[in-house]
Amino acid sequence: MIFWSILPEEYVFSTNNLLDSSPLYEEIQCNNIKLLVEKMGPTQCKISRLLTTNPQDYLLPDIQPGNILTYKPI
Amino acid sequence: MLENDNPTIEPPGINPEPPKPPIEHTKKTVTARKADTVDNIQELGTTEVPTAKTNIHVMTIIGQVEGHMILPPQNKTTKYEHIMPQLVAIEQNPDIEGLLLLLNTVGGDVEAGLAIAEMIASMSKPSVSIVLGGGHSIGVPIAVSATYSYIVESATMTIHPIRLTGLVIGAPSSFDYLEKMQDRVNKFVVDHSSVSERKWKELLFKTGELSRDIGTSVIGRDAVSYGIINEIGGLSHAQTKLNQLIKIQKETKGLKQ
Numbered sequence: 001m002i003f004w005s006i007l008p009e010e011y012v013f014s015t016n017n018l019l020d021s022s023p024l025y026e027e028i029q030c031n032n033i034k035l036l037v038e039k040m041g042p043t044q045c046k047i048s049r050l051l052t053t054n055p056q057d058y059l060l061p062d063i064q065p066g067n068i069l070t071y072k073p074i
Numbered sequence: 075m076l077e078n079d080n081p082t083i084e085p086p087g088i089n090p091e092p093p094k095p096p097i098e099h100t101k102k103t104v105t106a107r108k109a110d111t112v113d114n115i116q117e118l119g120t121t122e123v124p125t126a127k128t129n130i131h132v133m134t135i136i137g138q139v140e141g142h143m144i145l146p147p148q149n150k151t152t153k154y155e156h157i158m159p160q161l162v163a164i165e166q167n168p169d170i171e172g173l174l175l176l177l178n179t180v181g182g183d184v185e186a187g188l189a190i191a192e193m194i195a196s197m198s199k200p201s202v203s204i205v206l207g208g209g210h211s212i213g214v215p216i217a218v219s220a221t222y223s224y225i226v227e228s229a230t231m232t233i234h235p236i237r238l239t240g241l242v243i244g245a246p247s248s249f250d251y252l253e254k255m256q257d258r259v260n261k262f263v264v265d266h267s268s269v270s271e272r273k274w275k276e277l278l279f280k281t282g283e284l285s286r287d288i289g290t291s292v293i294g295r296d297a298v299s300y301g302i303i304n305e306i307g308g309l310s311h312a313q314t315k316l317n318q319l320i321k322i323q324k325e326t327k328g329l330k331q
Contacts, residue, residue, distance in 0.1 A: 001185070002252070004184045014146065015146060022148075034156075
């Protein structure tokens with residue numbers, strides 16, 4: 001891979017942060033919209049980013065970034 | 075559940091009671107249904123929510139462009155495997171007529187970036203890009219890949235050669251290899267924008283502009299005067315242009331058929 005960026009290499013590939021408890025991200029599907037969520041435990045997660053190209057999806061109140069979702073058994 | 079959630083109509087004659095005023099019924103059912111919908115979205119993600127239809131889809135490219143390697147978690151990345159299927163879906167969906175590309179990127183994987191740029195350039199639907207904040211390194215080819223490109227006045231684009239700050243991992247690090255990689259980027263930018271090859275190379279190898287490096291930091295208006303970007307403008311300009319391009323495409327399609 002050739003990496004071309006204005007950020008210094010030592011910043012991009014720094015491994016110091018691996019020692020910290022960096023959040024664990026996961027991709028889930030909710031209402032046919034792909035979300036990037038931060039795991040908060042076995043049953044809960046916090047929405048961090050929407051992975052959709054439809055601009056109207058970003059207005060849905062239930063999936064605003066920061067909202068906490070609870071996994072429920074179907 | 076509410077008592078009258080699912081009212082059934084009694085057969086006539088059996089129940090002599092007059093029916094209750096219908097206004098109350100409707101109110102109750104509506105509230106109950108609303109709560110159901112919200113619950114279903116939160117719990118199961120099943121109910122389809124009626125949303126306003128849009129013919130323009132938007133794609134944000136932020137942080138590093140990530141391709142073959144997963145970058146450490148302190149990096150904000152735009153992933154190749156997210157973008158590519160989305161582009162295919164946009165091209166295939168007949169309801170989507172245009173693509174708006176929002177760029178604020180610091181660079182990334184050259185091959186992933188070039189792949190995204192080639193995909194956008196080869197789409198049949200019109201696309202408009204806006205460079206916001208910064209569109210550096212591999213952000214430049216992605217910005218010019220759109221049918222029409224905008225840059226906001228405050229945005230900058232850093233144009234610098236691959237080999238100086240570039241990191242080579244698992245690839246033959248010979249000068250030739252980097253030179254060829256640089257040529258691919260140069261050719262793409264020159265082909266998809268109105269900048270001349272001479273000017274592009276001059277910006278690329280200029281000394282004294284950047285403190286760490288050779289290269290140039292091009293600010294909004296300069297990017298337009300060099301011919302890299304089409305025009306200065308923000309969201310409303312881009313939206314108007316995209317609508318125009320969609321209209322033109324519809325008309326030309328009509329003529330062909």
